[in-house]
Amino acid sequence: MSFWAQAMEIARIDLRVERRLGDVMRIVLPFAVVALLVFPLSLSAELATISRIGPAVFWALGILFGMQVALRQAANDRPERRDLYALLGVDPSARFVGRSISGSVLMLGFFLALLLAMIVLYTPNLPEGWPAPVSAALLLTGVGLTELGTLAGEITAGLRNRTSLASLIVAPLALPLVIGGSQTLESLARGAGILPWLLLLVATDLGLAVAGVALARPLEEASR
Amino acid sequence: MMRVRMLLGTAAVAVAFGMWLAFTSPTDDLQGEFSRILHIHAPVMWVAFLAFGVTALASIMWLVRKTARWDRLGEASAESGVLFTAIGLFTGMVWGQAVWGRAWDWGDARLASTAVMFFVYVGYLALRRATPDPEMKARRSAILGVVAVVQVPLVYFSVYLFRTLHQTPSIRPDGAAMPQEMLVALLVNFAAITYLFVALLVTRLQVAKAEADATTDSRLAGDAVKPPRLSEVKDV
Amino acid sequence: MRLHPVGEAILLDDTGVSLGGQAILRGMGLEVSAGEVVGIAGPNGSGKTTLLRLLATLVSPDEGTGHVLGAALGSPEVFRVRPRIGLISHTPAVIGELTLRENVLHATRLAGHDPNRVDKAMRVVGLDEAAARRADAGSFGMLRRTEIARLLITEPSLLLLDEAFSGLDGDAQELIDALIARTLQREGAAVLVSHDTEHLGLRAGRVLALRSGSLVALA
Numbered sequence: 001m002s003f004w005a006q007a008m009e010i011a012r013i014d015l016r017v018e019r020r021l022g023d024v025m026r027i028v029l030p031f032a033v034v035a036l037l038v039f040p041l042s043l044s045a046e047l048a049t050i051s052r053i054g055p056a057v058f059w060a061l062g063i064l065f066g067m068q069v070a071l072r073q074a075a076n077d078r079p080e081r082r083d084l085y086a087l088l089g090v091d092p093s094a095r096f097v098g099r100s101i102s103g104s105v106l107m108l109g110f111f112l113a114l115l116l117a118m119i120v121l122y123t124p125n126l127p128e129g130w131p132a133p134v135s136a137a138l139l140l141t142g143v144g145l146t147e148l149g150t151l152a153g154e155i156t157a158g159l160r161n162r163t164s165l166a167s168l169i170v171a172p173l174a175l176p177l178v179i180g181g182s183q184t185l186e187s188l189a190r191g192a193g194i195l196p197w198l199l200l201l202v203a204t205d206l207g208l209a210v211a212g213v214a215l216a217r218p219l220e221e222a223s224r
Numbered sequence: 225m226m227r228v229r230m231l232l233g234t235a236a237v238a239v240a241f242g243m244w245l246a247f248t249s250p251t252d253d254l255q256g257e258f259s260r261i262l263h264i265h266a267p268v269m270w271v272a273f274l275a276f277g278v279t280a281l282a283s284i285m286w287l288v289r290k291t292a293r294w295d296r297l298g299e300a301s302a303e304s305g306v307l308f309t310a311i312g313l314f315t316g317m318v319w320g321q322a323v324w325g326r327a328w329d330w331g332d333a334r335l336a337s338t339a340v341m342f343f344v345y346v347g348y349l350a351l352r353r354a355t356p357d358p359e360m361k362a363r364r365s366a367i368l369g370v371v372a373v374v375q376v377p378l379v380y381f382s383v384y385l386f387r388t389l390h391q392t393p394s395i396r397p398d399g400a401a402m403p404q405e406m407l408v409a410l411l412v413n414f415a416a417i418t419y420l421f422v423a424l425l426v427t428r429l430q431v432a433k434a435e436a437d438a439t440t441d442s443r444l445a446g447d448a449v450k451p452p453r454l455s456e457v458k459d460v
Numbered sequence: 461m462r463l464h465p466v467g468e469a470i471l472l473d474d475t476g477v478s479l480g481g482q483a484i485l486r487g488m489g490l491e492v493s494a495g496e497v498v499g500i501a502g503p504n505g506s507g508k509t510t511l512l513r514l515l516a517t518l519v520s521p522d523e524g525t526g527h528v529l530g531a532a533l534g535s536p537e538v539f540r541v542r543p544r545i546g547l548i549s550h551t552p553a554v555i556g557e558l559t560l561r562e563n564v565l566h567a568t569r570l571a572g573h574d575p576n577r578v579d580k581a582m583r584v585v586g587l588d589e590a591a592a593r594r595a596d597a598g599s600f601g602m603l604r605r606t607e608i609a610r611l612l613i614t615e616p617s618l619l620l621l622d623e624a625f626s627g628l629d630g631d632a633q634e635l636i637d638a639l640i641a642r643t644l645q646r647e648g649a650a651v652l653v654s655h656d657t658e659h660l661g662l663r664a665g666r667v668l669a670l671r672s673g674s675l676v677a678l679a
Contacts, residue, residue, distance in 0.1 A: 001570060013566055037343075086542060
């Protein structure tokens with residue numbers, strides 16, 4: 001099977017498993033929406049303040065809960081499955097790409113649903129023409145977060161406290177994604193250019209993709 | 225099957241009649257046409273509370289009796305409760321947008337507590353889905369079903385406990401704060417939507433029983449494993 | 461450097477493996493030729509699983525040299541031969557959320573084999589009627605049969621079995637015997653690891669004992 005065929009097969013199976021488990025849309029997403037609810041309740045702030053902080057809260061919670069989406073594969077990855085893939089001749093880079101594809105699809109769905117919830121709950125003053133650039137920013141952020149999560153999962157493979165350690169690794173490294181995503185909307189609201197922020201996201205995603213593909217095999221061998 | 229069709233059919237008729245009354249009854253002087261939302265919002269929220277109460281009772285009965293039908297009742301009722309709560313939240317937000325000028329107001333304790341209740345039962349359904357073993361699923365759900373029902377009185381009494389935008393009940397022991405025709409329409413809708421809940425519950429229980437019968441093979445699980453065909457190994 | 465003759469599936473020369481700073485295998489010497497079945501016996505904790513993972517090229521040697529199917533262990537050559545190695549380890553390698561059939565199909569597709577062989581393989585191992593069952597709802601025996609179905613399709617040249625017979629009924633054990641026979645017919649080799657020397661004696665041409673991290677002939 002070719003590199004891309006392996007990647008698509010892995011992505012396909014990963015999405016099928018998620019459809020059966022329902023981790024992201026039935027557990028992580030509702031959890032994130034509850035967090036959206038809890039935030040203003042604990043602030044007891046005026047409506048204007050809540051509207052103002054809505055987008056920022058969305059990005060913060062989106063990244064934090066998005067990490068759970070990005071790391072769920074790592075949590076489900078068993079040593080036997082890794083060995084099986086190795087012996088089936090699966091290219092570790094193809095596995096990285098496949099997981100990034102499936103994770104990005106789930107991440108986009110997660111972000112869009114969370115965004116909708118934030119708009120309903122916080123009634124933010126969104127600038128005109130926001131859907132297209134914000135959707136682009138969400139897609140790019142989702143791709144980057146997935147790549148980061150997949151990489152962190154490989155780095156921590158085989159370790160007992162893998163999930164919490166991987167979260168610790170991902171959180172600070174996700175900073176460019178948080179900045180790129182949140183500043184896209186902020187710049188749009190100010191009437192400033194959004195291109196630099198989108199380029200930051202693209203560059204981050206590309207960098208992570210190159211790192212993931214290049215390091216996949218050494219990381220897999222190092223995890224044994 | 226016939227019984228289910230009749231139940232659903234008559235429930236649809238009852239709800240349609242209730243909606244007709246809702247749209248032909250007088251409106252509130254201040255809220256205008258938007259006051260008609262009350263005829264949906266209040267009954268569905270009442271049914272949501274009822275549904276979660278049924279889930280709690282079914283959970284207790286399962287813990288005592290350990291029979292599958294109580295577990296199925298708990299699940300079916302929770303599903304209906306989540307559905308009706310979602311409708312209640314949606315209609316509440318539509319009404320809020322029209323009357324308060326905003327769909328969601330953080331000053332409304334009932335709105336926030338209802339949303340929290342919604343997610344508690346979303347968690348209940350997620351727990352059920354995540355547990356493959358039927359016995360373990362029933363046990364865990366039953367325990368959560370009993371604990372979670374504490375949300376219901378919290379939501380109901382939130383309008384009294386907290387200073388909030390949400391209006392207090394329109395129907396009180398000392399009388400109703402609305403014209404007679406409006407009250408009749410409201411009561412008919414309470415009855416119709418409660419009947420709809422019962423019809424949905426019965427339907428869902430039938431489906432759940434059929435699903436359980438289908439997955440519970442009359443054969444032994446081990447009968448599905450056949451002796452290997454060793455002579456055919458070379459043909460693979 | 462010692463040359464390895466053509467036809468040798470495995471050649472270990474004074475090989476040692478350490479894991480977590482602890483020496484597990486030391487001074488290991490082993491030659492397995494095509495068409496051979498070698499049994500390796502040893503008590504729990506003697507390093508049998510580590511040895512098997514070394515032979516599967518999943519672990520690299522820290523001392524000495526080793527070649528499996530012509531590829532030097534610890535070198536990039538192993539990626540070329542891995543698809544020709546079949547491993548049955550302690551824990552069945554299945555994805556729980558997929559059905560038994562989906563597991564075999566997924567592996568078949570990844571390995572680049574014909575997906576049309578899957579249903580036949582499931583029939584041969586006796587799982588055709590249970591094929592739609594989810595793996596996490598399957599018994600240990602069913603999962604082992606699923607792995608056997610997969611190996612019938614991928615047709616490895618080197619079969620490595622780690623306590624593969626334990627916990628299996630007579631039918632499933634016969635299936636593994638058939639898998640070994642098929643591998644040998646195609647000029648492959650098999651290494652069986654177990655703590656049960658009697659079991660090994662019935663199936664292996666020779667049985668070695670794993671003692672103090674090395675292999676010795678069983679008296």
